[in-house]
Amino acid sequence: MGSVGAAALALAFSGFATGATAQQSDTQQQSGNQSAETAPLELGPISVTATRSPISAMRYPGMVTVIDRDQIELKDPDTLEDMFRSVPGVHFDGGPRRTGQVPTIRGFEGENVQIRIDGARQNFVSGHNGRVFVDPALLAGGEVLRGPASSLYGSGAMGGMIALRTLSADDLLDGDDTLAGRAKFGYQDVNQEFTESLVVGGRPMDGVGLLGGVVKRDSDDIQLGNGTELVSDDDIISGLAKADIQFTPGLSASLSYLVFNNDAREPANGQFANTAADSDITDKDIRSDTIRGQVLYAPLGQTWLDLDASAYFTNSQVGQTYEDSGRIVDQDVDTYGLFIDNRSRFSLAERSSLTLTYGVEASQDEQKGYDSASADGTRSGVPNAEAEFAGAFLQGNFEVKDVIPGTLTVIPGVRYDSFSADSDIDDGSSDDEVSPKIAVSYEPIRGLVGFASYGRAFRAPSINELYNEGTHFAIPLPNGQTAVNSFVANPNLKPEVSDTLEFGVGYERSDTLLKNDAFRIKGAYFQSDVENLIDISVNSAGPSRGCFIPPYTGCNAGTTNTVNVPEAELEGYELEASYDTPRFYVTAGFSSIDGENTRTGESLGVLTPDRLSTDIGLRLSEIDTVVGVEGEFASGFDNVDDASEERGGYSVFDLYLQWAPSEQALQGLTVNLGVDNVFDRDHERVFAGVSEPGRNLKGSIAYRLAF
Structure with a gap:
């Protein structure tokens, strides 16, 4: 454990914390038991991630x-892919198995998408075992x-970030409640998955x-839309324990522990439509x-002091035992981190x-690989290595009203980062980067x-990209020989750097057509020019003559290494819109993206x-029910270099229903049904030849009891 790791754990165990990403509810899809005539609607959700300080998403x-x-409980997702499927510009790669799903944002994936849970970085990256x-x-x-x-x-x-917030006691308790529990049982037939949870x-x-909460999921093979079955057997137990303490009105703290454990049976490569040989x-x-x-x-009356000090430790581990040979391989990643930030607020004029x-902020990653089939226990593609990061940042948020008509907001920011990496095969490499950004919004009415906005972003090469060695894949030949494609380390990789311009417009209004309605629409165009994009180069034309x-x-079967692509460009459009009333709601999201090597085309x-994506829902408050239909429509995809990778367009529809009775005898009961x-x-969202799950009947029943 390095100095960063020791400091992180010291701070983690010396203090507690409240959730780092608390946010207001978006009323767009709440069931709402108030009458259709009186239920008020609020404008816009609040983001605390975008600026590290609460700001209207609009x-x-x-x-x-x-x-x-409320949206999570209404749609009842069983994976993050289900949870974020309708967000424009967001796509989960890897295929139907939950263990292989990898989020992408605006064409960036892997290490180019930062993921945090309650502020803690999730830095696990593997070839085919999820993110x-x-x-x-x-x-x-x-x-x-x-x-x-x-x-x-x-x-x-570089592509953006996904920030997740775990449950706290306040999410379960209402009003004067001192104790509450929620039990839930669910089933879906596409993979014979049973779910039980208690919070x-x-x-x-x-x-x-x-x-405290625990969730258990037990599932079997996935029924695909093309009529085949995908080998996928999951036995998952997840748990959460959290303590929040409010010492004074301005001082709060908490400590949390989140665990996920999946005993799965599936191919070594859990991605794509890999049905796999028994071996x-x-x-x-x-x-x-x-x-x-x-x-x-954040002491009362002290507008210059709003301090957040956090520390965390994350361990992610994937161990695999081959059924036929007993071979054991393992990847183990530890991340230690801490961050301290403060918000100082000033009134400049009236x-x-x-x-x-x-x-x-500082963090440290330590990775270890193991392969029982290698002489020294090292694992190909998973180098024993570590990386350290340290950074400091400053951002201003200027809001000026009525100097010119309306409200002008200017948000400049800059961050300095230094990073280093070393492994068993290299003395190490280090570099630093400066990431400036400026964003302006103007609300004339x-x-x-x-x-x-203009923003510069960067990504340091990962330890896997720098130091990968050993076997990538092997091709058994009829003459008894084996052609091996080998990883070649590249410790001279440069950091990726992107410059992104973005322009957009948004509009929201309440009482537009009906009393208590809300209309919102927001769209943007973006263009990212990327230098030294890190890409995988597989140099193989099949087994060599020597075989x-x-x-x-x-x-041999050639080599695989990571290389810097000198110049690349990604651009696209995004649009989100919604119309929400106490009786019904309609939402839509659209995204389009293109990317190319600007030197080769x-x-x-x-x-993608x-x-x-669309969502149309009806609130039947008289019977305490919400019913809706979601649609996903994709054009045919031919933006590929190989015609075999083209795939057709599709239209897919999902139905959902939630019943949450308000009558005294049934209060606390919630029933969800969906198709x-x-x-x-049969459709292909990820890659050609990778079918998605077929029709899925699902349902759950939950009961909340409070005292």
Whole structure:
């Protein structure tokens, strides 16, 4: 453990914390038991991720989407892919298995998308074993910030970031409740998945909130839309324990522990539509633990002091045992981190203000690989290595009203980061980067916002990209030889750097057509020019001649290494719109993206077809029911270099219903029913030949009891 790790754990165990990403609820999809005539609607969700300080998602000069607990409970997702599927510009790669799903934002994936749970970085990255492990049933909400975020969050936020917030006692307790519990049972037939969960929260004394929760999922093979079965057997237990303490009105703290454990049976490569030969089936032990502590200090009347000090430790581990040979391989990643930031607020004039957000952050990753089949126990593609990061940032938020008509907001920011990496095969490398950003929004009349931004983002090469060695894949030949494609380390990789311009406009208004309605629409165009994009280069034309000519010297299948692509460009459009009334709601999201190597014209990035998502819901408050239909529409995709990778367009519909009776005898009961892929459509969202799950009938029943 390095100095960063020791300091992180010291701070984690010396303090506690409240949730780092608390947010207001978006009323867009709440069931709401008030009458259709009286239920008030609020305008706009609040983001705390976009600027590290609360700001209206509509007025933020960029694109950010907030998902709250009500939306999670209404849609009842079983994976993060389900939770974020309708967000424009967001796509989950890797195929139907939950263990292989990897989020992408605006064509960036892997280390280019930063993921945090309660502020704790999730830095696990593997070839085919997923990116982040958490059960949505333990989440209170999430935010997706699209676009460069390195000026606040450092390396790895070139495409944006996903910030998840776990449940706290306040999410379960209402009003004067001192103790509450919620039990839930569910089933879906597309993979014969049974789900059981229990969450209990309490306030044993004033200012103290305690919460504990456990979720169990047990599933079998996935029924695909093309009629085949995908080998996938999950046995998952997830847990959360959290303590929140409010010492004074300005001082709060908490400590939390989040765990995810999946005993799975599936191919070694859990991505794509890999049905796998028996020799490739493995028993996987997937485990992730996050310990996080945080102290918030904002004394009343002290506008210059709003301190957040947090520390965390995350361990993510994937172990695999091959059923036929007994071979064991393992990847183990430890992340230690801490960050301290503060917000100082000033009044500059009668109706103008300045908020300064500044702080420091440090983290350390340690990775170990193991392979029982290698002589020294090292694992190909998983080098024993570590990396350290340290950064400092400053951001201003100037809000000026009525100097010119309306409200002008200017948000400049800059962050400095240094980073280093070393491994068993290299003395180490180090570098530093400066990430500036400036964003401007102008609201000439109430509700109408135009915005523009420029941001520079970077990503340091990962330890896997720098130091990968050993076997990538092997091709058995009829003559008994084996052609091996080998990883070649590249410790001279340069950091990726992107410059992004973004322009957009948004509009929101209440009482537009009906009393208590709310209309919102926001769209943006972005263009990212990327230097030294890190890409995988597989140099293989099949087995070499030496594989067929005795004495078979020089038999190989080429090499694989990571390289810098000198110049690349990604651009696209995003649009979000909603119309919400106490009786019904309509939402829509659209995204389009293109990317290429500007020197060769070849496609780059994780490109997707033009995609439109819709959600139409009806609130039947007389019977305490919400019913809705979601649609996903994608154009045919031919933006590929190989015609075999083209795939057709599709239209898919999902139905959902939630019944939460308000009558005294049934209060606390919630029933969810749904049908995914209603018409059992065979479609390909990820890659050509990778079918999605077929029709899925699902349901759950939950009961909340409070005292």
